Amino acid sequence: EPEVTQTPSHQVTQMGQEVILRCVPISNHLYFYWYRQILGQKVEFLVSFYNNEISEKSEIFDDQFSVERPDGSNFTLKIRSTKLEDSAMYFCASGINYGYTFGSGTRLTVV
Amino acid sequence: GENVEQHPSTLSVQEGDSAVIKCTYSDSASNYFPWYKQELGKGPQLIIDIRSNVGEKKDQRIAVTLNKTAKHFSLHITETQPEDSAVYFCAAKSDYKLSFGAGTTVTVRA
Numbered sequence: 001e002p003e004v005t006q007t008p009s010h011q012v013t014q015m016g017q018e019v020i021l022r023c024v025p026i027s028n029h030l031y032f033y034w035y036r037q038i039l040g041q042k043v044e045f046l047v048s049f050y051n052n053e054i055s056e057k058s059e060i061f062d063d064q065f066s067v068e069r070p071d072g073s074n075f076t077l078k079i080r081s082t083k084l085e086d087s088a089m090y091f092c093a094s095g096i097n098y099g100y101t102f103g104s105g106t107r108l109t110v111v
Numbered sequence: 112g113e114n115v116e117q118h119p120s121t122l123s124v125q126e127g128d129s130a131v132i133k134c135t136y137s138d139s140a141s142n143y144f145p146w147y148k149q150e151l152g153k154g155p156q157l158i159i160d161i162r163s164n165v166g167e168k169k170d171q172r173i174a175v176t177l178n179k180t181a182k183h184f185s186l187h188i189t190e191t192q193p194e195d196s197a198v199y200f201c202a203a204k205s206d207y208k209l210s211f212g213a214g215t216t217v218t219v220r221a
Contacts, residue, residue: 004154031207042214043155043200048207056207091154098143098162100209102154 002026004103006092012109013082021077021106023092032075033093033100034067036060043091049075082110113138113205117212125220130188132215134201137182143204144177144184148197149214155200159186191219 005024013019025032034046047057047067054067066078075094079086089105114137124130136144142163147155161168161175161184168175172191177184188195196219202209 033208035209043202043211045208045210050207058208098204099145099157099160101157102147104152104154 002101004092004094004101006090006103006106008106009104010107010109012111015084015110016081019079019082019108021079021090021092021108023075023077023094023103024073025075025092025094026101027073029094029096029101031055031095031097031100032067032069033095034077035091035093035102036088037091037105038088046077046090079108082108084110086110113141113203113208113210115201115203115210115212117201117215119215120213121216121218123218123220124191126192127190130186130191130195130217130219132186132199132201132217133183134185134203134212135181135183136203136210138203138205139179139182141203141205144175145202145204145209146173146175146186147200147202147211149200150197158199188217191217193219193221195219 007022032049037043047061048055064080068076087110091105092103093100117134145160148158149155172189174187198214200214201212
């Protein structure tokens, strides 16, 4: 069964550093998403991406965040200057219209 | 925006019994309601979903019901087994995003 692949599985970074989280969505999917989950809390929407542009973003997705689909297969989330409160699991998801498939996530730890 | 409430937050059932999780949503424009199962250290995995033009859907031991008028939907797991132990999330889709409930930790006692 097709999968959404995320790398790395775990990333530790110093506060203030930039991080890039990578995702390879399912190949025929058209919609791409980033969500995050702070430990023990609900899954929160960050951003959706369709037709090479952001279609919707949450208030969490401020100027420190950006997304890119650089080569038609990868989908990346960049955090420019990480803060302690950015520590969370970050999930990428992709879909056609309904039925999103989630990746296994990247655990980001900001120290 | 959409607000999804989920109850209960924890649920302990005896193996073989049924488990029911309930969710309400606020945005009447929401048209798609998936349920996800999340095991420790893994991403949410879709287990069943329902669209707004359907009232009920069943897949083996799992069923979902939707009441659009009351804006609530429920997950029913029958004949629970130890491998059903996990965190379950409901979600509602409006526009381009899914909004999740807070999750229900289900423990199936052997």
